[in-house]
Amino acid sequence: MIAARGLPRSLEAVGAWTLAVVWVAPLVYCVWAAFHPPEFASRFELLAPLTLDNFRKAWDSAPFAQYFANTFALVTLVLAGQLVLVTLAAYAFARYEFAGREVAFALVLVQLMIMPDVLLVENYLTMASLGLVDTVFAMALPYMASAFGIFLLRQTFKTMPKELDDAARVEGAGALTILWRVYVPLARPTYVAFALVSVSYHWNNFLWPLIVTNSVETRPLTVGLRVFSAIEQGVDWSTITAATLLSCGPLLVAFLLFQRQFIQSFLRAGIR
Amino acid sequence: MTRAKATLYGWLLLLPAFVLLMAFTHWPAIATLYASLHSTPRRNRPSVFVGLENFEAMADDPIFWQVMWNNLLYAIGTIPVSVALALLMALWVNDKLRGQGWLRLAYFTPTVLPMIAVANIWLFFYTPDYGLIDQIARAFGAGATNWLGNPDTVLYCMMVMTVWKEAGFFMIFYLAALQQIPPNLAEAASIEGCGRWTFFRRVTLPLLMPTTLFVLVNAVIGAFRLVDHVVALTGGGPNNASHLLLSYIYDVAFRYWDVAYGATLTVVLLAILGGLALFQFAVLEKRIHYR
Numbered sequence: 001m002i003a004a005r006g007l008p009r010s011l012e013a014v015g016a017w018t019l020a021v022v023w024v025a026p027l028v029y030c031v032w033a034a035f036h037p038p039e040f041a042s043r044f045e046l047l048a049p050l051t052l053d054n055f056r057k058a059w060d061s062a063p064f065a066q067y068f069a070n071t072f073a074l075v076t077l078v079l080a081g082q083l084v085l086v087t088l089a090a091y092a093f094a095r096y097e098f099a100g101r102e103v104a105f106a107l108v109l110v111q112l113m114i115m116p117d118v119l120l121v122e123n124y125l126t127m128a129s130l131g132l133v134d135t136v137f138a139m140a141l142p143y144m145a146s147a148f149g150i151f152l153l154r155q156t157f158k159t160m161p162k163e164l165d166d167a168a169r170v171e172g173a174g175a176l177t178i179l180w181r182v183y184v185p186l187a188r189p190t191y192v193a194f195a196l197v198s199v200s201y202h203w204n205n206f207l208w209p210l211i212v213t214n215s216v217e218t219r220p221l222t223v224g225l226r227v228f229s230a231i232e233q234g235v236d237w238s239t240i241t242a243a244t245l246l247s248c249g250p251l252l253v254a255f256l257l258f259q260r261q262f263i264q265s266f267l268r269a270g271i272r
Numbered sequence: 273m274t275r276a277k278a279t280l281y282g283w284l285l286l287l288p289a290f291v292l293l294m295a296f297t298h299w300p301a302i303a304t305l306y307a308s309l310h311s312t313p314r315r316n317r318p319s320v321f322v323g324l325e326n327f328e329a330m331a332d333d334p335i336f337w338q339v340m341w342n343n344l345l346y347a348i349g350t351i352p353v354s355v356a357l358a359l360l361m362a363l364w365v366n367d368k369l370r371g372q373g374w375l376r377l378a379y380f381t382p383t384v385l386p387m388i389a390v391a392n393i394w395l396f397f398y399t400p401d402y403g404l405i406d407q408i409a410r411a412f413g414a415g416a417t418n419w420l421g422n423p424d425t426v427l428y429c430m431m432v433m434t435v436w437k438e439a440g441f442f443m444i445f446y447l448a449a450l451q452q453i454p455p456n457l458a459e460a461a462s463i464e465g466c467g468r469w470t471f472f473r474r475v476t477l478p479l480l481m482p483t484t485l486f487v488l489v490n491a492v493i494g495a496f497r498l499v500d501h502v503v504a505l506t507g508g509g510p511n512n513a514s515h516l517l518l519s520y521i522y523d524v525a526f527r528y529w530d531v532a533y534g535a536t537l538t539v540v541l542l543a544i545l546g547g548l549a550l551f552q553f554a555v556l557e558k559r560i561h562y563r
Contacts, residue, residue: 016364019357020378026436027381029404030393042407089289097275098282104290111297113549117497118518118541121525121534122300122307145292175281204386206500207518211526222388226504237396244392248385255384259377262384266444267451 033241041237054242058228061239063216064246067224071203073136074220078202079195081144086194089145090153091179095165111147117208124211138212139220143202149194152269156190157183193265203251221247301542307535319532326536335512336537339520342427346516347495349431350438355487357439359480362446363472376447380440387437387500394433395420395505420506423513430514433501438494442487449483450476489552496544517541 033041034055040048058064092098093105116123123142124133132138160183168178184191206222213219225247228240245252255262308326313319330336361379365372382390397404398419406416419425453476461471499519502508508515508523515523518541525534 012364012367013369016369016375019361019364020375023436023440024378024381026393026397027385029396033396042402042404085289085292088285092282092285096278096282096285098279099275100279101282104286107298108289108293110549111293113493113545113552114297114301114542115497116296116300118545119297119300119304119538120518120522121531121538122303123296124526125303125531126295126300141292142296145289145296147293150289175285200384204384204388206386206388207503207522210503211522222386222500225386225388225392228392237402240392240395244389248389251384252381255381256377259380263376263380263444266380266441267448 030241030245033237034245036238038236038238041241054238055246057236057239058243058246062224062227062243064221064224064243066216067219067221067247068250070136070218071220071222074139074209075199075202077136077140078143079198081140082146082149082198083191083195085145086149086153087179087184089150090157091183093150093154094157095162108147108150111145112151116142117205120208120211123208127212133212134214134218136218139209139218140202142208146198148269149198152194153187153190156187160186189268192261193268196262196265197269200251200255204248304535304538304542307532308539310532312530312532322532326532329533330536330540335515335520338512339515339517340540342512342514343496343516346427346431346434347492349428350434350495351488351491353431354435354439355442355484355491357435358442358487359446359484361439361443362450363476365443366447366450379443382437383441383444385437387498388504390433390437391501391505394429394436398429420514421510423511426506426510426514430501430505434495434498438491442491445483445487445490446480449480453479485552485555489548492548493545496541 032044035050035052036048037051037053089108093101093108127133127138127141130138132141164182165178168182173181204222205220206226209220210223210226213223216224225243228243307319309321309323310319311317311322311325361375365376365379369375385393396402400406400418400421401416403419405419406414409415409417417425419429457475458471461475466474496517499516499522502514502516502519503522506514508519512520517537521534521537521541524530524537
């Protein structure tokens with residue numbers, strides 16, 4: 001009777017798992033090619049020997065250590081800037097009845113639609129006139145005032161009882177003390193969510209860093225990885241896949257280890 | 273606290289973020305508009321006001337029209353598929369299937385990869401002769417195909433990659449929405465003898481409407497904003513067959529250094545995004561009250 005009303009459950013499970021297998025297949029292949037000698041890159045034998053040579057080759061063919069340091073610096077700088085700026089702005093929007101608040105908030109929301117990624121030319125010219133081209137700072141600066149972060153945190157701050165404020169104020173605490181001692185600790189889950197979303201976005205960001213950097217000293221992993229993806233290159237799959245895994249490795253491992261936290265964070269950020 | 277004092281404090285707190293927001297979002301948007309009405313400054317000729325000349329040139333530029341067409345096709349080809357898949361994934365993950373944690377992991381993992389890594393991985397599938405698709409095709413007796421080198425297939429290759437990367441991301445929004453639906457609705461429906469399909473069509477789907485609109489708007493933004501794979505893999509080629517609007521802007525501005533024309537094209541992009549913003553504001557804000 002149940003089967004007559006639609007797809008039987010077991011068939012659905014088959015569908016779900018088939019899709020899952022299709023979905024991980026490209027990644028599984030990538031891991032396969034990276035850990036096996038080149039002659040097994042497209043020959044799938046269960047007992048093919050494992051090797052780390054491809055990683056060694058990839059590591060030697062590009063200054064990966066430097067790229068890692070750059071990406072790390074970029075992600076840290078963006079996040080640190082964002083956390084400070086976003087906290088202050090969200091607090092203002094959530095707790096101060098100031099003249100022009102609605103207009104200011106609307107202006108902030110504009111950035112949800114028109115991100116700095118889109119305004120490549122003018123932002124490049126701005127960086128050039130500031131003399132910041134080819135610095136980690138230039139890669140990070142346009143993203144520090146995150147409208148998404150302000151929005152997310154404002155929602156969280158607004159749910160907090162105002163009595164906490166009043167109590168703290170009676171004790172003689174100033175606005176910034178209250179923010180730091182009361183609001184920030186209570187908003188911790190939101191901060192974690194925002195931080196994870198932000199780190200994975202900027203670890204993966206490509207176009208703006210590509211434009212605003214032009215030396216090995218500042219280039220992040222994604223831009224460095226570009227060398228490996230030109231079609232005309234002599235194709236050495238094993239090295240390409242190893243380099244690819246290498247550069248998204250830390251994020252991927254972090255994701256696999258903390259996947260529940262990651263997905264919860266994205267969920268939290270998704271409910272707006 | 274007096275209102276004057278609140279205004280002072282409020283703006284002081286807002287100031288650092290607001291300055292950066294102005295500097296890298298609002299000002300460049302206005303500057304783009306200004307630049308689109310002027311000529312590109314060259315070494316011996318400073319920039320002069322040219323009115324709508326850049327826009328006329330754009331209307332006569334066959335590449336512009338091709339790029340717009342590509343982007344439209346790309347949007348039509350990726351958005352419905354990835355949104356439908358996302359919904360299916362979310363329903364399956366939310367359903368108490370055995371091993372749902374693994375399913376969720378499988379669907380979501382491509383989302384944490386950079387687009388450039390996705391491009392590298394899929395490059396292998398598309399490579400002529402060597403690549404996985406051609407190897408499978410050979411087993412069926414077909415010859416080698418240069419999937420990325422052929423203007424007829426390259427855009428579809430890009431679409432497949434995009435769907436693979438984005439569906440899991442959109443799934444999250446659906447999953448969030450599904451978890452908000454009270455379980456007693458399903459209980460009530462099953463007592464009434466309502467089948468699962470009917471329940472999905474009459475209850476779940478309408479309840480997910482706001483999410484669908486939200487996801488759609490974000491998907492359209494994504495279709496115009498995310499061009500990493502185009503820049504890295506094909507550079508828009510062959511013959512501009514895989515160029516999207518933003519990757520064309522990148523080429524015009526940073527390979528040919530035609531700043532004025534780059535700005536003109538950016539105005540078109542801003543108009544599209546602005547239109548979407550208005551649409552979202554008019555339609556979405558009226559239906560969902562999340563504040």
